[in-house]
Amino acid sequence: MKIIDKINSHEPSKAFYSFEYFPPKTDEGLTNLYDRLKRMSFLNPLFASFTWGAGGSTIDRTTDMCATAQTLYGFESCMHLTCTNVVRTTIEKALEEAKSAGIQNILALRGDPPRGQEYWTSCDDDFTHAIDLVRFIRKEYGDYFCIGVAGYPEGYPDSDDKNQDLKYLKEKVDAGAEFVITQLFYNVDTFVEWEKECRKIGIKVPIIPGIMPIQGYHSFRRITNLCKMNIPSEILDALEPIKHDDQAVKDYGVSLAVSIISKLFNEHNVRGFHLCTMNLEKSVRLVLEKLKFVPTEEERNLRRRSRRRSSVGFVSNDIIRQEPDGSLPTVKPVIWKEQSEDYLGRSEDWDNFPNGRWGDARSPAFGELDGYGVSLRIPPEQALEYWQRPTTLDELKQVFKSYILGDIPALPWYEEPLFAETEAIRSKLVRLNELGYLTVSSQPAVNGAKSEDPIYGWGPKGGYVYQKAFVEFFVSLENLEKLIKKITGNPWITYYALNRNGDFKTNIKEEAPSAVTWGVFPGKEIVQPTIIEQVSFKAWKDEAYALWTEWEHLYPKNSPTQKLLNDIGNNWWLINLVHHNYVDPEGIWDIFFNDDVNNE
Structure with a gap:
């Protein structure tokens, strides 16, 4: 199903949220990410997006993740697709595989030029900007795909002209983009003012703010520096005395994300939020619980016990019941969404403190993701x-x-x-x-x-x-x-x-x-x-x-x-x-x- 259709059919007074994941660097990490997706499916996100490595380096893994998440775990998948340093055949292959897998949602991005090259030129003259990718998808596939694009509340990192950035965003929407996901930000007022400017110039599609709960002090500083984000002084002041206490940083990250989302939801009528998970689970769940967007662990346990007492016989009879014409009924697959441990018996936070490339390589969060790939x-x-x-x-x-x-x-x-x-x-x-x-x-x-x-x-x-x-x-x-x-x-x-x-x-x-x-x-x-x-x-x-x-x-x-x-x-x-x-x-x-x- 298209993301725009899901947004349009969503109850206007209620919040919706989506998750973002990246392809793990190791096979063990991918296996464990699938266990994590299985557990996170009970949070019922509107969709999940999966990032794409620089130059199409993760094309196979990204498409497999999208298909698996959608087919086995009930996520509506959105595949990131960039055109930087990617030849036309790679883009064509990715789109064809996405369609074959039943994936209908694409986040079309230019991607960032390799920062280790003094002079950058695109691999294919047809694809130098995200708008070229939007136009290509619309030309080749009509309205099959729902296309999203990126927005930058603080301006594009390598641009000094925010007004021109807004014009480029409007052009992408006019070319066929149906929703916008923003770059991460930590200043609510910056987003609110930027969204107003978007609406003034005629951008009417849904704009979904990108939110990242802080998972660790050093990773937070690294990502915000790379993306050239402006961090309010009160956030830096709050982090300074606790930056060596990893648990305290994560707790603060949850509280900060809750505060940002609450302000957007209650004061500015923002209804959708895109949560960057960094392939971790616990902070995202806690954010949603504290916002009362999902039941708490205790509430889920109570519901689980109640269902087990009352539904076993009904499920069994429903599975074997035939329709009047003798055919088997159409049923959805049963997914045990309540599982809080993976197949090795580890809890959701067994890798809660990832440590870059020297963390546990079996963790889905092993290694670090940024927008540039290896550069x-x-x-x-x-x-x-x-x-x-x-x-x-x-x-x-x-x-x-x-x-x-x-x-x-x-x-x-x-x-x-x-x-x-x-x-x-x-x-x-x-x-x-x-x-x-x-x-x-x-x-x-x-x-x-x-x-x-x-x-x-x-x-x-x-x-x-x-x-x-x-x-x-x-x-x-x-x-x-x-x-x-x-x-x-x-x-x-x-x-x-x-x-x-x-x-x-x-x-x-x-x-x-x-x-x-x-x-x-x-x-x-x-x-x-x-x-x-x-x-x-x-x-x-x-x-x-x-x-x-x-x-x-x-x-x-x-x-x-x-x-x-x-x-x-x-x-x-x-x-x-x-x-x-x-x-x-x-x-x-x-x-x-x-x-x-x-x-x-």
């Missing part, structure tokens, strides 16, 4: 200013050292300065880069810091947190072989190493996840938000090497800098090394600094 997260002119034009290995080492020392605020792998905890190992990382180990990730050992600690703390108050030291870096094959020889037989050291071609080395005989960060809190199970395992390392490897290529794109082909970056990307190895004796903070560094393993 540099800063504008090319800034990147060139930060990283200059290194032409030798020594000059490249200096770029990495400058980041460690805080002289530049970003590397291709991280667009934000290092965390405060890095101060404890800053001098070690500088020495490591001087020796030719180009570091991209690390953490110091921590043995029982209080969870309120301003540097190492996280999670609820009253607990203690622990960390194993680890370091990840790019290294030449020669130095890798020396390093492996050095650590052979050391029971405290484990490693994974991969090169761009997928050649793999490890000293781990029996594969199992290794928790490198964990916390002990009153009345809770031990929480392990940071896990290093083979599946997550391999998933990250592809992205890590793709960023070398994006860095190359800043420079002319065959220039000395481009050749240097290409050579390292093609020939050096990525290694993650963990020291498991967390009571020995110096143990991990001894293997680098105490003998000739460092000699180049």
Whole structure:
């Protein structure tokens, strides 16, 4: 069914809401997302949208998710579709597969140009803007698809002319778009004024505000910085004293989302809301419960017990009853929407504190999603200013050292300065880069810091947190072989190493996840938000090497800098090394600094 038809038939006085999901990076994550979708189906969203990776990189997974959610779990699916860096045949394939799967809703987006390329041109001259995609869908499929487009209450991130942005939105609607989903925002007044301007210029289609409950402080700051959102000072002030308390941040995120939606619903007559789930479940459910849009867990349990007492015989008889002409009746599939655990018996919040690429790779929320896919997260002119034009290995080492020392605020792998905890190992990382180990990730050992600690703390108050030291870096094959020889037989050291071609080395005989960060809190199970395992390392490897290529794109082909970056990307190895004796903070560094393993 088309989203616009569902909106038009919805009771005008009642709220409706929709969910947004992204394709998980691993097969295990996808399997667990389907369990999550099954549980979230009882929340009865009007529809669910599924994002599309840059350049069509997730075309198969996105279409499969849309079809599965619609067929098995009763969601009305909306498939995101972008035309940036996508050839015409990819768009045609996606639309044809969507139609074949019974998907009638498309969110047509331009997508963002790869931020690692100084000059961007579209792959297909027919598709340079979202309006081209809207026109193409209407031309090829008539009114089969219901088309949605994006709106930007704070203006398009790369545009300085908000009035022109509104005109472009009006053109997309005139070309056939039937609803608008907005970019995320946290200032209600900004949305309200922008919506008024939309109506003034004749945009009459439904406008659905995008709402994202804050799931974690660092992910929130990262997303809002990438999207260039204006965050009200009162929100930043509220987050500052609790930013190390993950549970407190999530609780505040729920309260803030409830406040925003309540104000829009009660004071400004907004009836629809698009919730960005980040593939997590609990915060979204709590928001809807607090708004009284859905029953609470206790109310659902009461209804479930009541139905079980009264409906078993009726369901059984209904299934076997025949129609008067002898045919079997038409019935809807039974979906056990009340299940609160997945097939492994884990609760909805088993992965409630995702930790980027070093979280649990089985989590649907593993990794981080943004609008750009694998690309540099800063504008090319800034990147060139930060990283200059290194032409030798020594000059490249200096770029990495400058980041460690805080002289530049970003590397291709991280667009934000290092965390405060890095101060404890800053001098070690500088020495490591001087020796030719180009570091991209690390953490110091921590043995029982209080969870309120301003540097190492996280999670609820009253607990203690622990960390194993680890370091990840790019290294030449020669130095890798020396390093492996050095650590052979050391029971405290484990490693994974991969090169761009997928050649793999490890000293781990029996594969199992290794928790490198964990916390002990009153009345809770031990929480392990940071896990290093083979599946997550391999998933990250592809992205890590793709960023070398994006860095190359800043420079002319065959220039000395481009050749240097290409050579390292093609020939050096990525290694993650963990020291498991967390009571020995110096143990991990001894293997680098105490003998000739460092000699180049």
